[in-house]
Amino acid sequence: MFELKRLWLQYDEVMHQKWKQLMEQANLDIHEQIEYTLGIFDGEDLIATGSFDRNIIKCLVVCQNYQSEDLLSKMLTPLMQEIRQNGFNHFFIYTSPEKEAIFQSLGFQTIIKTADILFLEQGNPNLDSYLAMLRQKKIMGVTDAGVIVMNANPFTKGHQYLVEHACRICSHVYVFVLSDNQSEFSANDRMEMVKAGVAHLKNVTVLPTNDYMVSSATFPAYFLKDKAPLAQASVQARLDALLFKHKIAPILEIRSRFVGDEPFSKVTDVYNQAMQEVFQPEIQLHVLKRLAIDNQTISATKVRKALKEHDEQLLLHFLPQTTYNYLKRYYNNLEVNISGNQNEFSSRNR
Structure with a gap:
């Protein structure tokens, strides 16, 4: 049974190291500006994470061995709920280009895509x-x-x-x-x-x-x-x-x-x-x-x-x-x- 937890990266050094390791495995920047982070655990192992800054969802990672578990959508729903509680109904996502089909299936629209970054949105007013x-x-x-x-x-x-x-x-x-x-x-x-x-x-x-x-x-x-x-x-x-x-x-x-x-x-x-x-x-x-x-x-x-x-x-x-x-x-x-x-x-x- 997987467990969803909030990660307090600035206060918990052990958790920060687990998060950092997962981010680096996905070649994502650990210096991204973030205000809120969630993690999904299999026992003591951090197997997925996602964060946001204001209404921008970023740093979404799922461990390679758990790609078939639909953890992205399990991560996305609580992140969007938290963003709504902060007063936003318009969401942006920064992620890697190969995830375009996944996020489009979850209701996001592509704004622009480069070789390095896919940028999507959901909600109104939009592009x-x-x-x-x-x-x-x-x-x-x-x-x-x-x-x-x-x-x-x-x-x-x-x-x-x-x-x-x-x-x-x-x-x-x-x-x-x-x-x-x-x-x-x-x-x-x-x-x-x-x-x-x-x-x-x-x-x-x-x-x-x-x-x-x-x-x-x-x-x-x-x-x-x-x-x-x-x-x-x-x-x-x-x-x-x-x-x-x-x-x-x-x-x-x-x-x-x-x-x-x-x-x-x-x-x-x-x-x-x-x-x-x-x-x-x-x-x-x-x-x-x-x-x-x-x-x-x-x-x-x-x-x-x-x-x-x-x-x-x-x-x-x-x-x-x-x-x-x-x-x-x-x-x-x-x-x-x-x-x-x-x-x-x-x-x-x-």
């Missing part, structure tokens, strides 16, 4: 509904659109410079703002700052990324920045780039994507490299040198530091007037938490 929204937002008659995907945490003169440059090259530019709430400013705040900062440009449409571009689902390493293993970041970056190229770009008839060069973050640099490799020849990647003012390269990181230190002069130098006004409007209501937690600058009583 189909997101793509339907993009079709509604498409500017008709534009066949050479450009795109920029940004976190804008917050929106700086550097971001504005990138958008203005793209607008001079492309007849229309779609600016996607990351929907993930893992940044110091909320998704809503960042969206509003971007809309205000590009309002003077008539050939720009601002859209959310939802779960399908640089998100916790497609590219979780992005939010770990340089704490993320670069090999893992590279695999995820490639998957994110392929999803964009094959699912999103064709709908909006995108021919160009614009990014800033990346002297600060190795993970973002890995992403730029992945896009360069994946996009050619259908999509041209334009890499612009970052804007500098008074020999200082503009970055959102420097702006957040200036906010903590109340450095008004740097804010005036690095922020467009629209962002400066937005922040000043709520500045006295900003809850500043210098420990670096999520939504570090979160406005109250909005």
Whole structure:
């Protein structure tokens, strides 16, 4: 009789070693970001395991000798129940490509597949509904659109410079703002700052990324920045780039994507490299040198530091007037938490 148990990997070193051994046998990364793990045991032997982070199911492994026991579905049901209790009804799975038929039989739909990773989903809203929204937002008659995907945490003169440059090259530019709430400013705040900062440009449409571009689902390493293993970041970056190229770009008839060069973050640099490799020849990647003012390269990181230190002069130098006004409007209501937690600058009583 098999037994299902929760594994407390951070507290139980013996169990962590069993889990690690099973993961390594399956050639899976033991450094994956996970918040909850289950295991199936045959006596004292760990024979299957599965984990999730938010609504992303990952690290699914069944020992080779137990492949005929339908342990994947026995693992999946309680994991999904736990995720539902956390408030999610939309699930993603990262797994190996050879398991595609198994998970499709369990009601999952394939989003994208690479040689290394299969990425599936179940529930709503899903990729189909997101793509339907993009079709509604498409500017008709534009066949050479450009795109920029940004976190804008917050929106700086550097971001504005990138958008203005793209607008001079492309007849229309779609600016996607990351929907993930893992940044110091909320998704809503960042969206509003971007809309205000590009309002003077008539050939720009601002859209959310939802779960399908640089998100916790497609590219979780992005939010770990340089704490993320670069090999893992590279695999995820490639998957994110392929999803964009094959699912999103064709709908909006995108021919160009614009990014800033990346002297600060190795993970973002890995992403730029992945896009360069994946996009050619259908999509041209334009890499612009970052804007500098008074020999200082503009970055959102420097702006957040200036906010903590109340450095008004740097804010005036690095922020467009629209962002400066937005922040000043709520500045006295900003809850500043210098420990670096999520939504570090979160406005109250909005």
